[in-house]
Amino acid sequence: MTTMSDAAPETRSFEADVSKLLHLMVHSVYSDKDVFLRELVSNAADACEKLRYEAVAKPELLGDDPRARITVTFDPDQRQLTVEDNGIGMSADEMTEALGTIARSGTKAFMDQFAAGKDREGSQLIGQFGVGFYSAFMVADKVDVTSRRAGSEEAAAWSSDGLGTYTIREAEPETAPARGTRVLLHLKEDAADYAQRFSVERKIKAQSGHVPVPIFLREKPDAEPDQIADGAALWTRSKSEISEEEYTDFYRTNAGQFDAPALTLHYRAEGTHEYNVLAFVPKTKPFDLFDPERTGRMKLYVRRVFITGEAQILPRYLRFVRGLVDSQDLPLNVSREMIQESPVLAAIQKGVTNRLLSEFDKLAQTDEERYLKIWESFGAVLKEGLYEDYARRETLLGLTRFKSTAGNDWRTLKDYAAGLKENQTAIYYAVGTDLDRLASSPQLEGFRARGVEVLLLTDQVDSFWASSGVDFEGKPFKSVTQGLSDLSLIPLPDGEQTAAETSREVASFIDFVKEALGDAVSDVRASERLTESAVCLVAPDAGMDRQLERLLANAGQLAQSSKPVLEINPRHDLVTRLSALADSDKDLREDAAHLLFDEARVADGELPVDPRAFSARLGRILLRGIAG
Numbered sequence: 001m002t003t004m005s006d007a008a009p010e011t012r013s014f015e016a017d018v019s020k021l022l023h024l025m026v027h028s029v030y031s032d033k034d035v036f037l038r039e040l041v042s043n044a045a046d047a048c049e050k051l052r053y054e055a056v057a058k059p060e061l062l063g064d065d066p067r068a069r070i071t072v073t074f075d076p077d078q079r080q081l082t083v084e085d086n087g088i089g090m091s092a093d094e095m096t097e098a099l100g101t102i103a104r105s106g107t108k109a110f111m112d113q114f115a116a117g118k119d120r121e122g123s124q125l126i127g128q129f130g131v132g133f134y135s136a137f138m139v140a141d142k143v144d145v146t147s148r149r150a151g152s153e154e155a156a157a158w159s160s161d162g163l164g165t166y167t168i169r170e171a172e173p174e175t176a177p178a179r180g181t182r183v184l185l186h187l188k189e190d191a192a193d194y195a196q197r198f199s200v201e202r203k204i205k206a207q208s209g210h211v212p213v214p215i216f217l218r219e220k221p222d223a224e225p226d227q228i229a230d231g232a233a234l235w236t237r238s239k240s241e242i243s244e245e246e247y248t249d250f251y252r253t254n255a256g257q258f259d260a261p262a263l264t265l266h267y268r269a270e271g272t273h274e275y276n277v278l279a280f281v282p283k284t285k286p287f288d289l290f291d292p293e294r295t296g297r298m299k300l301y302v303r304r305v306f307i308t309g310e311a312q313i314l315p316r317y318l319r320f321v322r323g324l325v326d327s328q329d330l331p332l333n334v335s336r337e338m339i340q341e342s343p344v345l346a347a348i349q350k351g352v353t354n355r356l357l358s359e360f361d362k363l364a365q366t367d368e369e370r371y372l373k374i375w376e377s378f379g380a381v382l383k384e385g386l387y388e389d390y391a392r393r394e395t396l397l398g399l400t401r402f403k404s405t406a407g408n409d410w411r412t413l414k415d416y417a418a419g420l421k422e423n424q425t426a427i428y429y430a431v432g433t434d435l436d437r438l439a440s441s442p443q444l445e446g447f448r449a450r451g452v453e454v455l456l457l458t459d460q461v462d463s464f465w466a467s468s469g470v471d472f473e474g475k476p477f478k479s480v481t482q483g484l485s486d487l488s489l490i491p492l493p494d495g496e497q498t499a500a501e502t503s504r505e506v507a508s509f510i511d512f513v514k515e516a517l518g519d520a521v522s523d524v525r526a527s528e529r530l531t532e533s534a535v536c537l538v539a540p541d542a543g544m545d546r547q548l549e550r551l552l553a554n555a556g557q558l559a560q561s562s563k564p565v566l567e568i569n570p571r572h573d574l575v576t577r578l579s580a581l582a583d584s585d586k587d588l589r590e591d592a593a594h595l596l597f598d599e600a601r602v603a604d605g606e607l608p609v610d611p612r613a614f615s616a617r618l619g620r621i622l623l624r625g626i627a628g
């Protein structure tokens with residue numbers, strides 16, 4: 001600390017974002033205020049675990065008080081509640097940093113959502129953004145934090161009413177905890193319940209009964225504390241002794257979540273490496289799931305000592321999984337960086353990833369409905385694995401579910417393969433952003449007519465994996481907007497005729513259109529894939545899928561986009577009539593050529609090439625129609 005004088009408290013302003021956040025907390029009509037208690041207990045437990053970790057290298061930090069402990073004191077007369085730990089503590093600088101700013105990215109997004117917010121969502125957001133401490137201001141009109149860093153003589157005191165400023169000063173040593181942090185809440189009038197035993201005890205047991213640090217409760221600072229939670233690590237107990245409620249409590253406290261898990265995986269790996277795994281798949285999807293900075297949320301413990309939340313235990317495409325791995329074999333006394341490189345960790349990563357995927361598979365077989373819920377929340381993330389994790393691609397393809405032209409239900413690739421048509425050589429897909437629009441795109445018509453199923457892919461990631469050379473049972477994936485479709489080989493159902501040869505007239509109209517459009521297209525040709533629409537756009541034969549090209553172009557990753565191919569339906573009334581027009585109608589044919597191209601662009605979700613020219617052409621044609 002550079003400027004803090006001995007006695008005088010120094011008043012500082014919160015960072016602008018903190019002020020906004022506090023304003024939201026203070027004024028929220030948010031009903032589930034209990035979460036503040038879970039946040040404070042969870043911070044206290046984290047502080048104890050951090051100390052346990054630092055004490056591996058520096059046992060002297062523990063002094064004569066080696067047992068971690070959280071003490072909660074309620075005082076109904078003073079309307080106060082205190083959460084105290086004997087963990088790592090904070091120096092004055094650390095307090096200014098931790099309790100005056102918001103370090104995490106995405107906080108702005110949090111606040112926008114919170115402000116817009118429905119209560120239930122708000123409660124889920126608090127945990128996700130590490131704004132936990134500030135939630136104390138939902139129930140307190142003043143918060144005092146006194147802390148002493150482990151191993152330090154000095155202590156510091158922070159205080160705020162949550163209204164824009166806080167004070168920080170040196171604390172008199174005798175008023176501060178010998179080690180660790182004390183958070184004292186001056187409760188608001190309508191929050192007096194949090195100073196009552198029945199309420200505090202019940203809430204802590206329900207919300208935080210499974211934190212890995214024992215919790216004591218006492219009435220007033222000089223009373224004898226009772227232990228209300230034993231701090232036994234839930235994951236070391238046997239599965240058969242643990243109830244679903246206990247798992248859910250643990251998940252909520254440990255992962256800062258507010259829903260119930262959609263899937264719980266708890267097992268002990270034995271053999272070359274020994275470790276316990278307790279992992280949860282959430283029910284609801286965090287909204288920062290696609291934030292590029294979002295990393296995995298699995299914590300690493302070594303023999304019950306918390307090591308880091310940063311170890312990448314699972315691949316990125318499983319970043320929605322919460323929980324922990326507790327290893328028996330990793331050394332405690334190496335740095336976090338070294339642990340990351342350890343072959344033991346690599347073995348754990350492999351083991352846990354495989355196990356999770358096989359649990360998904362099992363669930364898909366035994367309880368499809370539950371699996372589909374998980375898929376609906378996290379399928380778009382799992383699919384990233386299709387191009388990031390080549391070795392597990394087949395497994396992941398087996399887990400992937402699709403919407404398709406075959407109906408509204410989710411489909412598997414096995415379902416698709418079972419319905420392959422005679423001479424069908426590929427698995428066809430269409431990519432877009434909107435399912436309904438995709439389902440009605442003209443490119444699908446010829447496939448529909450032949451009963452060929454087309455997968456309808458609407459997640460961003462789909463463009464990437466589907467065009468990365470994937471195949472299933474020997475059949476490659478092929479975009480319906482890409483190149484020539486080989487539809488002519490697939491017979492139409494009985495009674496329907498295969499396309500007749502394109503007439504000379506139509507062929508020459510096609511040549512005319514090609515000339516009229518010039519450089520705007522790479523080709524104009526008769527289409528096999530259209531049955532009802534007059535025109536559609538497809539990618540050139542060797543070109544990229546059109547949706548992928550659009551994505552890359554929008555992201556500025558494409559120097560030059562390719563020219564599309566305009567396909568014309570030679571059997572369409574409009575086309576045959578235009579083809580039959582005399583040469584003297586050249587102007588009309590020219591307008592029609594451009595309008596057909598614009599129509600195809602619009603069907604693809606794009607704008608006409610030149611809106612003014614478009615209106616002029618449309619106007620001319622309408623006038624001609626009116627004039628008869």
Ligand SMILES: Nc1ncnc2c1ncn2[C@@H]1O[C@H](COP(=O)(O)OP(=O)(O)OP(=O)(O)O)[C@@H](O)[C@H]1O
Binds near residue numbers: 043085088128130131
């Ligand atoms: N009891 C405590 N002991 C030591 N440090 C603490 C304590 N409480 C809070 N802190 C510090 O304040 C920071 C901010 O706490 P806050 O609850 O707002 O977010 P967080 O704990 O980082 O995130 P999350 O709530 O998602 O776990 C913590 O990261 C920690 O550094």
